């Protein structure tokens with residue numbers, strides 16, 4: 001397998017706004033990779049740079065072995081791009097539009113009919129192929145956008161939030177279509193929803209505030225999470241006293257403890273969550289603290305956070321200072 005998309009130290013400033021901060025990642029041939037991150041993370045910016053619509057401030061991006069800056073024509077020929085807001089010619093009929101776009105993408109005239117027929121079928125547009133695009137529902141227009149990206153049968157597809165604004169049945173259909181592209185095409189699709197990417201993609205690249213926070217297969221991400229076990233304790237100050245806030249503060253000072261949260265369980269019992277700082281293991285220190293203060297302890301266990309939790313933490317910037325899984 002070779003890298004079909006290669007992004008190295010990509011940086012983009014919009015005036016004073018740093019939208020991309022030395023982002024690096026690769027997408028191997030034939031894979032479907034999710035580009036996951038909250039709104040404003042820098043997804044669309046990255047995809048626009050990859051498709052040659054926007055120059056980067058610094059760094060490098062290559063698609064199918066071509067540099068997007070110096071070889072943009074070859075890059076555009078290798079890519080089918082579905083932007084965030086699909087620009088469509090509302091006064092054209094679906095098949096006219098696809099034929100027109102196929103022409104612009106250098107599909108030879110003799111092959112255009114076949115290309116349009118194949119794409120219409122692939123994108124479930126057969127029923128509406130003679131309709132005016134302006135009269136189609138959002139879901140159908142989205143599919144026309146996808147069909148446009150596919151019509152010249154490019155090796156690489158770059159899809160920016162392809163299911164946004166669709167209803168559940170339409171989302172299902174678009175997901176199925178994207179999954180059916182695996183192997184034959186290399187796909188990079190952006191989304192702000194983890195479950196979206198989990199269902200469609202084999203790998204994920206997580207971006208937050210312009211930086212790549214994690215990447216890998218879902219199994220790899222889970223394995224990395226296993227090193228980041230959170231310690232859960234149930235303690236009671238006993239006769240030694242000390243309020244909940246004081247207990248939480250004491251735990252936070254233990255070597256290897258990162259952020260600490262707590263909640264009251266009633267009758268003086270407190271449930272405390274201690275996230276480790278980086279890959280540290282604070283368990284022994286936590287137990288020593290309990291013993292030293294003479295608190296009562298009825299539970300101490302380790303918990304692996306879920307991917308969803310990790311994503312929320314990255315999104316909230318909480319993982320920013322912690323050790324990041326899988327570079």
Ligand SMILES: Nc1ncnc2c1ncn2[C@@H]1O[C@H](COP(=O)(O)OP(=O)(O)O)[C@@H](O)[C@H]1O
Nearest residue numbers: 014017019037038039040041042043044045046
């Ligand atoms: N044309 C632009 N001019 C100025 N700032 C922009 C422009 N486009 C995007 N940004 C800013 O860059 C950051 C990344 O935006 P974007 O790439 O659209 O993120 P995403 O697609 O992940 O929501 C945001 O802070 C956004 O406000």
Ligand SMILES: [Mg+2]
Nearest residue numbers: 043044045084
């Ligand atoms: Mg976007």
